[in-house]
Amino acid sequence: MRDPNFLQTLWFVLIGVLWVGYFVLEGFDFGVGILLRVIGHSNAEKRTVIHTIGPVWDGNEVWLLTAGGATFAAFPGWYASLFSGFYLALFLILLALIIRGVSFEFWGKDDSPRWRATWEWTATIGSFMAALLWGVGWANIVHGVAMNAQHNVTAQIWDLLHPYALLGGLLTLALFTAHGAIFLALRTRGELVDRARALARLLAPVSTVLLGGFLVWTAFDQPAGGVKAVPQVIAALALICSLGALLTLNRKQEGRAFAFSAATIALLFVSLFAELFPAALPSTTNHAFTLTLAAASSSHYTQVVMTVVAVIFVPIVLLYTGWTYWVFRHRLGVEDFEGTPTPIAVLASKLGGGPDAGGEPPTTTPV
Amino acid sequence: MNTLDWARTQFGITTLFHFIFVPMSIGLAGWVALCQTLYHRTGRDVYLRMTKFWARFFLISMAIGVVTGIVQEFQFGMNWSLYSRYVGDIFGAPLAMEGLMAFFLESTFIGLWIFGWGRLSPRVHLACAWMVAFGTALSAYFILAANSWMQHPVGYTLNTATGHAQLKNIFSVLFNSTALLAFPHTIFGAYTTAGMLVLGISAWSLLRGRRDEVFGRSVKLILPLTLGVAIATGVFGDGQARLMDTQQPMKMAAAEALYNTTSGASMSLFAVAPFEHHPKALSTDVRLPHVLSLIATLSWNGTVKGINQVNAAEQKKYGPGDYTPIIGVTYWSFRLMAGAGVLLIIFPLLGMLLARRPGRLERTRWFHRAAIVGIFVPILANWSGWIFTEMGRQPWVVYGLLKTGDANSPNVSMASVIISLAGYILVYGILVVVGARLFVREARRGPEEPGPPAPPPAPGAPSRPDLVLAY
Numbered sequence: 070m071r072d073p074n075f076l077q078t079l080w081f082v083l084i085g086v087l088w089v090g091y092f093v094l095e096g097f098d099f100g101v102g103i104l105l106r107v108i109g110h111s112n113a114e115k116r117t118v119i120h121t122i123g124p125v126w127d128g129n130e131v132w133l134l135t136a137g138g139a140t141f142a143a144f145p146g147w148y149a150s151l152f153s154g155f156y157l158a159l160f161l162i163l164l165a166l167i168i169r170g171v172s173f174e175f176w177g178k179d180d181s182p183r184w185r186a187t188w189e190w191t192a193t194i195g196s197f198m199a200a201l202l203w204g205v206g207w208a209n210i211v212h213g214v215a216m217n218a219q220h221n222v223t224a225q226i227w228d229l230l231h232p233y234a235l236l237g238g239l240l241t242l243a244l245f246t247a248h249g250a251i252f253l254a255l256r257t258r259g260e261l262v263d264r265a266r267a268l269a270r271l272l273a274p275v276s277t278v279l280l281g282g283f284l285v286w287t288a289f290d291q292p293a294g295g296v297k298a299v300p301q302v303i304a305a306l307a308l309i310c311s312l313g314a315l316l317t318l319n320r321k322q323e324g325r326a327f328a329f330s331a332a333t334i335a336l337l338f339v340s341l342f343a344e345l346f347p348a349a350l351p352s353t354t355n356h357a358f359t360l361t362l363a364a365a366s367s368s369h370y371t372q373v374v375m376t377v378v379a380v381i382f383v384p385i386v387l388l389y390t391g392w393t394y395w396v397f398r399h400r401l402g403v404e405d406f407e408g409t410p411t412p413i414a415v416l417a418s419k420l421g422g423g424p425d426a427g428g429e430p431p432t433t434t435p436v
Numbered sequence: 437m438n439t440l441d442w443a444r445t446q447f448g449i450t451t452l453f454h455f456i457f458v459p460m461s462i463g464l465a466g467w468v469a470l471c472q473t474l475y476h477r478t479g480r481d482v483y484l485r486m487t488k489f490w491a492r493f494f495l496i497s498m499a500i501g502v503v504t505g506i507v508q509e510f511q512f513g514m515n516w517s518l519y520s521r522y523v524g525d526i527f528g529a530p531l532a533m534e535g536l537m538a539f540f541l542e543s544t545f546i547g548l549w550i551f552g553w554g555r556l557s558p559r560v561h562l563a564c565a566w567m568v569a570f571g572t573a574l575s576a577y578f579i580l581a582a583n584s585w586m587q588h589p590v591g592y593t594l595n596t597a598t599g600h601a602q603l604k605n606i607f608s609v610l611f612n613s614t615a616l617l618a619f620p621h622t623i624f625g626a627y628t629t630a631g632m633l634v635l636g637i638s639a640w641s642l643l644r645g646r647r648d649e650v651f652g653r654s655v656k657l658i659l660p661l662t663l664g665v666a667i668a669t670g671v672f673g674d675g676q677a678r679l680m681d682t683q684q685p686m687k688m689a690a691a692e693a694l695y696n697t698t699s700g701a702s703m704s705l706f707a708v709a710p711f712e713h714h715p716k717a718l719s720t721d722v723r724l725p726h727v728l729s730l731i732a733t734l735s736w737n738g739t740v741k742g743i744n745q746v747n748a749a750e751q752k753k754y755g756p757g758d759y760t761p762i763i764g765v766t767y768w769s770f771r772l773m774a775g776a777g778v779l780l781i782i783f784p785l786l787g788m789l790l791a792r793r794p795g796r797l798e799r800t801r802w803f804h805r806a807a808i809v810g811i812f813v814p815i816l817a818n819w820s821g822w823i824f825t826e827m828g829r830q831p832w833v834v835y836g837l838l839k840t841g842d843a844n845s846p847n848v849s850m851a852s853v854i855i856s857l858a859g860y861i862l863v864y865g866i867l868v869v870v871g872a873r874l875f876v877r878e879a880r881r882g883p884e885e886p887g888p889p890a891p892p893p894a895p896g897a898p899s900r901p902d903l904v905l906a907y
Contacts, residue, residue, distance in 0.1 A: 120551075123547070123550070123551055124547035124548065124550065124551040124552070125547055127502060127543040127544075127546065127547060128540065128543040128544040128547060130506070130543070131535060131539040131540050131543050131544075133506075134505075134506065134509050134535045134539050135532065135535030135536055135539065135540070137509045137510055137513075137531075137535070138509065138528065138531040138532035138533075138534060138535040138536070139532045139535070139536075140528075141512070141513070141520065141524055141527070141528030141531050141532065142524070142528030142529045142531065142532040143528070143532075145520055145521055145523075145524020145525060145528055146521055146524070148512075148513045148520055148524060148528070149513050149517035149518070149520035149521045149524065149845075150517065151513065152510050152512075152513025152514045152517070152520075153513060153514055153515070153517035153845035153847055153848055154847065156514050156845070156848050156852050156856070157852055157855070157856065159510060159514060160514070160852075160855075160856040160859065163506055163507050163510065164859055164863055166503065166506050167503040167504070167506065167507075167863055167867075168863065170499065170502065170503040170506075171499050171500065171503055171867060171870075174495060174496065174499035175499070175870065175874070178496075178874055178877070178878075179877070219846075221517070221845075221846055221847040222847055223847060367524060367525040367528065367603075368525050368595070368602045368603060370602075370603055370604070371525050371526070371528075371529055371602075371603045371606075374529060374603070374606045375529060375532060378532075378533055378536065378537075379536065382536045382537055383536070386536065386540045389540075389541075389544055389545075390540070390544055393544050393547060393548055396548065396552060396555065396556065397547075397551060397552075
């Protein structure tokens with residue numbers, strides 16, 4: 070196996086950073102989407118819940134798009150094998166991301182209960198499917214798939230649903246849901262915090278157990294049989310952070326719990342990337358058919374160009390992304406959305422429903 | 437139909453769906469930022485109400501444009517893995533730059549803009565609106581630079597070991613002459629699309645008897661702007677046609693269904709021909725003498741290359757084969773695009789002429805009715821433009837380098853392509869229907885009433901952001 074050179078290694082690390090950023094950030098907004106109907110009971114509560122991620126979910130998703138673009142530019146062979154190989158699985162993920170993305174925007178556009186319920190369910194189902202399928206997908210990438218000498222994946226979609234991959238799926242589902250619950254406990258006020266906290270304390274132990282099981286399985290799931298040291302150390306750290314999240318949750322320290330939860334997700338994916346290195350996609354058909362980073366790589370010139378672009382723009386992106394999180398750092402409560410009704414709303418309710426009066430009393434949902 | 441045909445169908449359909457809303461959101465981003473700037477400058481309530489009213493349409497189109505764009509980022513790898521391997525060294529770079537420079541910008545600042553109203557200072561908030569408008573345009577630049585490389589590959593060498601194209605000069609790719617013309621053509625087309633939408637919705641509201649200042653002001657502002665950007669679209673399109681004559685002579689010949697090289701070539705306005713791959717001749721052909729030569733070469737008797745001659749030249753260069761696209765498609769898509777483009781110049785011009793006498797435009801009901809239909813004209817123009825430029829390049833996916841038939845994923849079965857295509861059509865179809873209904877709903881709801889200024893917050897009370905646009 071040809072070892073990747075410095076720039077190839079750097080780009081593998083950078084793409085890893087993009088995926089880690091994606092899962093840490095979109096992880097909590099998947100969780101918020103999954104828990105939308107569980108934690109939010111009234112419309113005002115649901116609105117509060119959606120508002121916690123409203124300003125940031127779109128930006129969070131760009132981490133994925135950029136990871137995709139960076140993979141295309143730095144490792145075209147990886148991009149080609151991966152996305153054609155996981156065709157139907159990726160199709161399902163894309164559908165899930167589409168329906169959840171529009172549901173946040175559409176939800177508040179109409180007051181009818183049916184309309185709201187529809188977009189709540191699409192948010193929940195879309196977030197659920199994506200959270201589950203990303204785990205299934207990445208477990209398969211690390212485990213390897215049936216692939217021929219031309220690096221074309223020959224596995225069918227049902228070949229991807231083996232127990233190890235399903236465990237990976239359950240793990241990301243549990244991790245992201247717990248991450249979302251902790252995020253909500255951190256970003257809301259009043260009753261919402263209590264509900265989010267209770268859910269987080271229920272979900273965190275589940276994800277810790279799943280994490281332990283998955284990491285042990287990963288350690289011994291090697292075609293060569295040997296155990297790599299570095300990924301295991303990182304995996305152990307992930308498990309420690311997961312326990313840290315449990316402990317701090319019990320002490321009602323949501324800020325710390327969120328940091329631990331983010332670190333758990335980050336370290337899990339770092340350990341998976343470390344496990345994968347220096348391969349891009351292992352072949353289970355024949356070890357010799359494994360797609361290496363060196364083989365999948367673009368030219369030295371392209372990687373130099375992309376490195377210059379990344380060195381300039383990544384800090385800028387981090388700066389304004391950080392600023393957004395700072396602007397929207399305040400806790401949100403139902404009272405933010407109940408407020409004094411607008412004069413038109415009062416008039417409409419007195420007249421027994423204007424053209425736009427829905428089923429909701431105007432006091433709970435100002436337009 | 438084989439797997440390749442289905443994969444092409446999928447790319448075409450998903451891209452056309454994506455491109456209903458994308459030009460709207462690019463154009464509306466600029467329009468909304470402009471309205472907000474006018475409010476910021478003048479302090480007049482009507483501009484604030486305009487900003488908030490038009491922002492609703494902008495946000496709906498943006499949401500649909502963003503989610504359908506996710507598929508665009510991945511489907512090169514999914515359906516076109518051989519293409520991705522062949523061009524990845526070059527094509528991936530602008531895509532990655534688009535993500536890093538443009539997508540992050542627009543998505544972050546749109547969140548700040550929607551949710552930051554009343555929380556950020558007015559000046560910073562206005563800057564956010566312009567950042568979004570800038571981000572959407574920047575994103576268009578990168579993706580058009582990538583597409584232009586497929587039309588006119590530059591700045592590359594062929595790697596003899598891998599057989600793939602390899603990047604030699606990034607600046608040649610980013611400043612490809614094709615991209616330098618395709619970008620203004622597309623972006624002004626997007627502004628025209630938004631302009632016609634603003635005009636159409638205003639006209640619809642005025643027809644319904646809603647005498648709101650928001651619509652009167654919007655019409656007054658948007659008419660000259662739309663005229664300007666529609667003319668600019670045409671001017672750059674004309675430049676593209678001349679560039680195409682040297683870079684892709686087959687596409688130019690196929691656009692005109694000009695079979696044999698002609699000097700002082702006339703231009704066909706309308707023709708009926710058997711709709712087949714390579715019809716022998718056109719019947720019922722209405723032609724303008726010398727106009728084609730004039731457009732393509734800027735000279736009365738200039739020589740325009742014909743399909744047969746270009747085909748023979750390409751056979752000599754690239755080996756035996758048929759290098760003609762489907763003539764019926766190129767001929768008609770080009771005419772639809774150009775015809776719609778002419779209408780889009782005439783229509784706002786007419787509106788401005790009517791507006792010269794006070795009160796006349798407001799009374800001219802047919803103009804308002806036509807403006808509602810006018811919403812769909814730029815969509816038709818955008819679609820036929822893309823169909824023309826992509827199908828006119830066939831059989832190539834990268835002109836002169838890689839054929840479409842050698843570009844799709846060999847390991848993706850026809851069933852997978854059909855299943856996913858059905859899924860996309862279903863979901864995108866729902867999105868378009870819901871998006872259109874929301875447009876109608878928001879138009880019917882109309883702008884906010886001009887209310888009394890909000891009372892100053894009680895001392896000590898936390899400042900509450902304005903959530904009028906937030907979900």
